Each structure stands twice: as C-alpha cells, then as structure tokens.
Amino acid sequence: MQFNDERPIFLQLAEQLEEAILTGVYEEETPVPSITEYSVAYQINPATALKGINLLVDGGLLYKKRGVGMFVAPGAREKLRRVRRERFYTDYVEKLVSEAKRLEMTREELAGLIERGFEDNGN
16 A cells, blocks of 8 residues: 555555455454554554554444454444445535536436446446
8 A cells, every 4th residue: 555645644544444344355353454564564653553543443343352453343344335325425426416407417317327337337
C-alpha cells in the first residue's frame, strides 16, 4: 500500500483494512495483522497504526482479544456494506439524480443510462 499526502495515514490505513474486510481478505472472527506488523510493513509510527486500528475498534468492526491480538468482529462485513451503501447514495446517487433533473431527464432515461453502464462494464 502506498499512502498519499492528501489525508492522514491513520485514515488511509483504516480504509485499507475496511476494504480488506469488505472483500473477504479478512473473514469475521479471524485475526488481522498486529500494530507492530502494520508499522513495520508500511514503515509508519506504531502510534499511527494504532490510531487507524482503533477507529475500526470504535466502529465495532474489530475487537481485541487480550494477549492474542485483533480480530474481525462478527457482522463487520455487513455493517461495512450498509455504511458504504448509504455513503454511495449520498455521494453519488443524490448528485446523479440532481443532474438528471437539471437536464430534464426522465426516470426511464436515467435508468436506461444506468443499465447501459452495467452492460458496458460487462455486468
């Protein structure tokens, strides 16, 4: 993983781990790398790694087993899907519908464009 300068590293680390949970790289009830492993692998301060991991602990996506490590919480994948779907709606769908209305498109025209997008991407 390569970090960019636009956002704090701990946020980028948390998002990378969220993506790994969402895509099934880390299944529920399985361990994730330790703070030390993250800090060594990405050459970041352990406090930075801890801050990113703690975001996921606070969000109920990870839990700590004392003396054992960090694990993916039960239901984490579905929780992430719900959050990301809502974010998708606010970040994309609301803007898409607003622009379609400005262009005086009908629902059917917009649905047709979405269908076309799925077809063009092989889905």
